Amino acid sequence: MTTVTTYNHDENEEDRLSGLPEGILLHILSFLTAKKAVQTCILSKRWNNLWKHVPTLEIYYSHFTIFRSFTQFIYQILSLRDPSSALHTLNIKHINLYHLLDAKLLKTVLNYAVSYNVERLQMRFKSDIKYFPPCLFSSHTLKYLELYVSHSSHIIFPNSLNLPELTTLSLRHFYFGCDGGRVEPFSTFNKLKNLKIFLCSVVGGENLFISSATLANLIQIGYPYLGIKFELYTPSLCYFEFEGTPFQKLCGRNNNLSSVKHANINLEARPIHEDTPLALLNWMIELANIESLTVSLTALQALSLVPDFLKVKFRSLCKLKSLKVEADLLHPSIPHGVIKFLIQNSPSAKVEFISDID
Amino acid sequence: MAAEKSSIKIITLIAADGSVFEVEPNIVKEMKTVQSYIDELDQNTVSIPLPNVFGNDLAMIIEYCKKHASEEETKEAKEEFDFEFVKRMKSDDKLRLLQAASYLNMESFLQFMAKAIAAEIENQSVEFVRDYFQIESDFTPEEEAELRKENEWAFK
Numbered sequence: 001m002t003t004v005t006t007y008n009h010d011e012n013e014e015d016r017l018s019g020l021p022e023g024i025l026l027h028i029l030s031f032l033t034a035k036k037a038v039q040t041c042i043l044s045k046r047w048n049n050l051w052k053h054v055p056t057l058e059i060y061y062s063h064f065t066i067f068r069s070f071t072q073f074i075y076q077i078l079s080l081r082d083p084s085s086a087l088h089t090l091n092i093k094h095i096n097l098y099h100l101l102d103a104k105l106l107k108t109v110l111n112y113a114v115s116y117n118v119e120r121l122q123m124r125f126k127s128d129i130k131y132f133p134p135c136l137f138s139s140h141t142l143k144y145l146e147l148y149v150s151h152s153s154h155i156i157f158p159n160s161l162n163l164p165e166l167t168t169l170s171l172r173h174f175y176f177g178c179d180g181g182r183v184e185p186f187s188t189f190n191k192l193k194n195l196k197i198f199l200c201s202v203v204g205g206e207n208l209f210i211s212s213a214t215l216a217n218l219i220q221i222g223y224p225y226l227g228i229k230f231e232l233y234t235p236s237l238c239y240f241e242f243e244g245t246p247f248q249k250l251c252g253r254n255n256n257l258s259s260v261k262h263a264n265i266n267l268e269a270r271p272i273h274e275d276t277p278l279a280l281l282n283w284m285i286e287l288a289n290i291e292s293l294t295v296s297l298t299a300l301q302a303l304s305l306v307p308d309f310l311k312v313k314f315r316s317l318c319k320l321k322s323l324k325v326e327a328d329l330l331h332p333s334i335p336h337g338v339i340k341f342l343i344q345n346s347p348s349a350k351v352e353f354i355s356d357i358d
Numbered sequence: 359m360a361a362e363k364s365s366i367k368i369i370t371l372i373a374a375d376g377s378v379f380e381v382e383p384n385i386v387k388e389m390k391t392v393q394s395y396i397d398e399l400d401q402n403t404v405s406i407p408l409p410n411v412f413g414n415d416l417a418m419i420i421e422y423c424k425k426h427a428s429e430e431e432t433k434e435a436k437e438e439f440d441f442e443f444v445k446r447m448k449s450d451d452k453l454r455l456l457q458a459a460s461y462l463n464m465e466s467f468l469q470f471m472a473k474a475i476a477a478e479i480e481n482q483s484v485e486f487v488r489d490y491f492q493i494e495s496d497f498t499p500e501e502e503a504e505l506r507k508e509n510e511w512a513f514k
């Protein structure tokens with residue numbers, strides 16, 4: 001089926017993949033990092049300009065010898081790509097202690113991506129900008145947005161944005177700000193399904209309102225002691241994962257979390273903060289309908305510190321089918337009675353101990 | 359689903375070398391080339407010749423489709439399968455399967471093969487990649503040197 005390979009000087013020179021249309025070669029190129037993809041230009045005349053049409057750009061700092069080569073590459077590839085070829089995915093990873101990505105480069109990259117109707121944008125970088133170039137937040141095509149900035153950055157995530165197609169948002173080390181009103185940055189995303197908030201803070205220590213009619217999966221990872229205060233207004237939430245310290249109830253007034261089916265709650269901070277036991281007990285009450293629960297050993301220990309714990313009337317977790325405890329399997333010092341307490345309304349729930357070392 | 363659209367129960371696929379495979383309709387769901395053919399028919403069985411795919415390759419593709427169409431298999435088991443599936447293949451197998459995937463119009467299998475091929479050449483030299491695809495350079499050494507210089511920004 002393959003005709004290999006006699007090179008001749010007319011236009012139909014054939015290599016092993018010549019039977020495949022350009023679109024399929026582009027499939028292969030779209031899984032290469034951008035630097036490697038550009039390097040295919042010297043393979044043969046047929047390959048010379050293929051890279052200019054690749055619809056994905058993955059540019060990693062670690063593939064360059066010096067910072068200047070990395071930034072130069074970004075400018076070059078953007079200016080030399082074929083202007084009529086689509087760009088679906090842009091992924092820039094700049095993990096570097098010493099160099100900042102400057103505002104001009106960021107603006108160039110984001111303007112380019114938005115003007116090409118990018119659908120998937122991932123950026124990990126260090127910068128001293130305070131606000132994101134506003135062009136990003138006017139994309140009508142963006143479905144997946146992951147912005148990880150370094151911990152020393154102080155970038156404010158705007159409060160009301162218009163990203164109508166956005167389904168997945170992951171943020172790390174951002175500050176949420178308010179414009180005088182509630183800090184409610186996600187309520188305008190009408191298709192948001194997945195939200196990951198990783199080590200973020202709220203300006204002025206205000207409550208973060210996570211409001212979304214469509215949100216199904218939420219991962220909230222905070223610092224062990226400095227977690228942010230948040231309230232959920234998420235009627236479609238199905239999966240809730242939390243790492244950090246619980247401070248207050250999950251839900252605001254007149255709301256509930258009856259839609260949540262799976263929860264994963266991981267407390268690592270020791271000593272356990274004095275407010276944690278009651279806050280956590282309230283969460284167990286609020287997460288009334290969950291079918292599977294994964295908890296860290298510390299969470300169980302915190303629960304056991306609720307005053308008169310064994311006398312608490314508990315009517316929640318009736319639908320629980322699976323309880324998993326992440327613990328050191330050699331020394332699982334589970335506080336007395338706490339597992340029995342959690343499954344008292346669902347005695348047939350399966351209880352498992354899983355290793356906390358991944 | 360295919361089974362609801364037509365009444366076909368068993369599909370016989372005939373590879374280029376004449377080997378014959380009998381599969382259920384849900385196995386060929388991803389093969390759009392086959393699918394478009396059987397959607398039109400109103401009978402219990404059908405034989406489809408696939409003159410561009412060899413028996414060995416078709417066997418592998420069917421194995422992949424069976425695993426991925428199964429509702430009993432977990433996501434992890436499918437990932438594990440994918441990993442082993444690629445591991446036992448030589449470069450030539452991947453390129454032939456990529457071509458077969460293109461011919462059968464199997465979108466996710468095509469992506470899977472393209473990704474596997476990309477992973478194999480990602481960290482390799484230009485010479486390795488030429489060899490891999492059996493490309494004979496039609497650049498003179500001077501032209502290649504000139505190109506490298508022109509695109510120096512991508513080689514640093």
